[in-house]
């Protein structure tokens with residue numbers, strides 16, 4: 001089976017738990033000790049730099065006993081870890097609270113900045129026995145902008161100047177150091193060094209925001225890198241999205257926030273004697289230029305190794321040639337902690353092959369398409385210019401071909417070639433280069449040199465970069481194409497996750513809203529991405545116009561307020577908070593965005609009082625049939641109004657709930673009045689998208705569902721079980737079929753291997769999902785788009801049948817509706833939700849299905865057998881009555897279906 005390496009351990013765990021399932025009777029007899037584990041603050045493990053006044057604290061009760069559930073909890077939080085471990089807490093100590101909640105808001109004494117809080121939880125099980133967690137911690141950051149002491153500084157160059165600025169400062173730590181933290185806020189990108197050592201393994205920090213409205217700072221524990229006596233700090237700044245020098249159609253070079261990169265840093269040292277001292281960015285710092293002679297987040301990086309200044313970030317370096325810095329104003333008044341998983345070089349991808357084209361040219365193939373960078377190791381004469389051209393495909397002569405990805409680039413000269421790093425050798429033996437401030441989408445790297453060079457397969461390595469979110473899902477089946485589609489969907493999802501979701505890692509790197517809400521379920525089944533989405537929703541709030549309008553890309557420089565931003569795309573404002581609510585059971589995303597959703601929905605209502613809207617792009621990149629934009633856009637408008645009504649109810653805004661229920665009903669009625677033929681059960685012309693979208697979004701009247709679903713199944717049959725949709729239809733069609741009685745039809749489409757289908761890409765060698773069904777298309781053919789990625793979520797929903805329950809979200813109750821597909825002999829799916837691992841898998845032998853389920857402690861499930869036909873369900877040899885479904889308490893179960 002094919003898996004992401006990071007998922008391998010996870011899959012191993014699944015394999016282990018499948019063994020456990022088979023011996024579940026054994027498990028039930030043996031006492032399995034409860035563990036209270038996975039303590040997180042704001043969804044992060046022992047985070048630093050928390051600015052929330054009431055951070056969310058969560059834990060997982062890990063107990064494999066059947067029916068194990070939490071009956072009470074008690075939280076202890078304080079600044080003394082020893083005291084907290086003994087149950088004495090000076091910041092917050094709840095009473096023993098009778099509750100099954102496993103996520104609470106900190107409600108103790110006001111949190112102080114720069115303070116480490118230790119916490120633990122006692123959890124009582126249903127036998128009344130309490131178990132303590134281990135001690136976890138969180139540390140507050142600045143908490144208030146008035147706590148910053150440093151000055152924003154830069155060099156004196158202008159925005160068009162190419163080389164990256166380096167900064168250094170030397171200071172003396174007079175006493176013995178107990179601990180130290182670096183707080184660094186940056187307009188642009190940075191690398192931080194102390195005494196020559198790079199701090200942390202983040203890449204492309206800080207994450208992209210609208211810099212003029214919200215700027216992120218990052219916190220590091222730098223105790224280990226500091227010493228008593230003299231210390232040197234070095235900072236290197238990159239442009240990122242702050243100073244976009246490359247010119248492309250979206251005008252980021254004209255962004256209102258644009259400026260020469262700048263930073264502000266406080267290095268806060270606590271000495272052994274308890275005193276503190278803060279070393280700050282300011283006038284005593286010095287600046288110089290160095291080997292990074294050009295850097296663009298969009299295109300590439302150019303590095304002249306002859307300009308390296310060895311030791312520039314150490315104390316002994318002689319910096320008399322370095323210049324004075326310039327004080328700058330802060331990019332925004334809103335400097336906020338980056339409390340989220342960072343981007344990292346997550347996976348190392350050795351080159352799969354190399355081909356020597358001539359003495360000066362080599363073509364490397366990673367064997368798979370990724371987002372990230374390549375690193376080359378080479379030796380040659382000083383001044384040799386090496387170019388590394390990154391591409392997703394090859395032309396007919398076997399050379400790197402960028403024609404599918406450079407089309408929106410508008411270079412003004414030949415100095416900034418697309419996705420092409422330039423490395424100028426110092427001539428000092430073997431030297432390596434990997435860009436610091438850029439990433440690309442690629443599978444191939446064509447390396448060319450101005451003088452003959454000798455390279456081998458080992459000379460180049462790829463690094464798959466993305467927001468380093470933990471895998472929380474796994475799928476594996478007896479159909480290898482399905483397995484590969486799942487893997488490819490995850491590859492494209494991660495390739496498009498860089499602190500905000502993007503459309504593609506090469507041509508655009510834009511935060512296209514539509515692509516992101518379509519992919520959000522696929523993402524949430526597979527990865528623990530809430531911190532990235534919460535940050536991105538804050539980006540939405542920064543961008544929203546007073547009248548509710550959102551741009552089609554977020555963040556935006558202003559582009560996209562007038563194109564592509566109808567409800568079919570910018571419904572992110574409602575759909576993403578709603579999906580976070582379903583997957584995490586957390587109200588906060590709905591509460592944080594409630595007013596924004598409302599303004600958005602009200603605005604559409606003002607513009608389109610009939611309930612029908614034509615605002616939108618429609619079923620983008622279709623196969624052939626074209627669905628009216630009004631039908632799909634109004635469906636998204638309906639989804640927004642219904643989410644708003646549900647959010648109002650959840651947040652106890654009863655009056656508004658009724659108001660938006662009524663609006664949702666008006667929209668639904670308007671769609672059905674215009675598009676549904678009640679006698680035939682057809683929407684409009686009866687194309688796949690036209691029937692799927694109303695079914696998926698709950699627009700079809702209850703009494704018409706059977707007819708509409710039957711029409712859809714018939715339509716698919718007539719289309720020879722192939723897709724005839726663009727992205728909005730591809731989002732809807734699989735669930736529209738499997739939720740309405742046609743799981744096998746959905747599976748036929750999902751496992752199809754001829755054009756047009758996901759499998760068609762796979763049999764043609766895809767390792768990521770594409771932008772176009774037609775792999776020969778003349779336009780819209782990035783090979784790493786996630787907008788057709790819903791199939792990754794559908795494998796959990798439509799085959800494994802693992803679904804969140806809106807009445808009991810966060811998988812507190814799991815809806816389990818497995819579909820034992822005729823053509824699958826074996827299927828496993830597992831998702832780790834807030835209560836732990838849910839697993840739904842089966843194995844067929846001689847026509848008998850053995851179905852295994854795991855429901856984590858402190859949660860329940862409602863299990864329905866939907867497509868078992870005349871087959872009967874047995875448990876432990878006993879025939880079960882499954883007509884009304886089964887209500888399961890936590891534990892492991894095995895059923896025989898025959």
Ligand code: BGC
Pocket residue numbers: 503504508512514515564617620785787
């Ligand atoms: C992007 C898409 C996006 C679309 C909107 C394209 O250029 O790559 O994924 O959703 O534009 O029209």
